[in-house]
Amino acid sequence: MNSTATYTEPVNRIKQRILFDDNLQNVACLCENWAEYQIEIEEWGIYKLGGVDFDTLTKADIVRLDEFIFAENGYIREEV
Secondary structure (H helix, E strand, C coil): CCCCCCCCCHHHHHHHHHHCCHHHHHHHCCCCCHHHHHHHHHCCCCCEECCEEHHHCCHHHHHHHHHHHHHHCCCCCCCC
């Protein structure tokens, strides 16, 4: 995923925001699904990412975000 590209699809905009912010990415590595991730970041006062309000997500969007968060779960990144 490109850090300078402008994505129009809501799921890709959220994923881009998570992947290019260390704090958001670290939380993604600890959560098992989108609902759990959303609860964690809402504790920080975050209710939208990449300009996408979480209330506007469709069920299909949430399924894709569940898959993304599951893939990030436990993923260990090494500093290069």
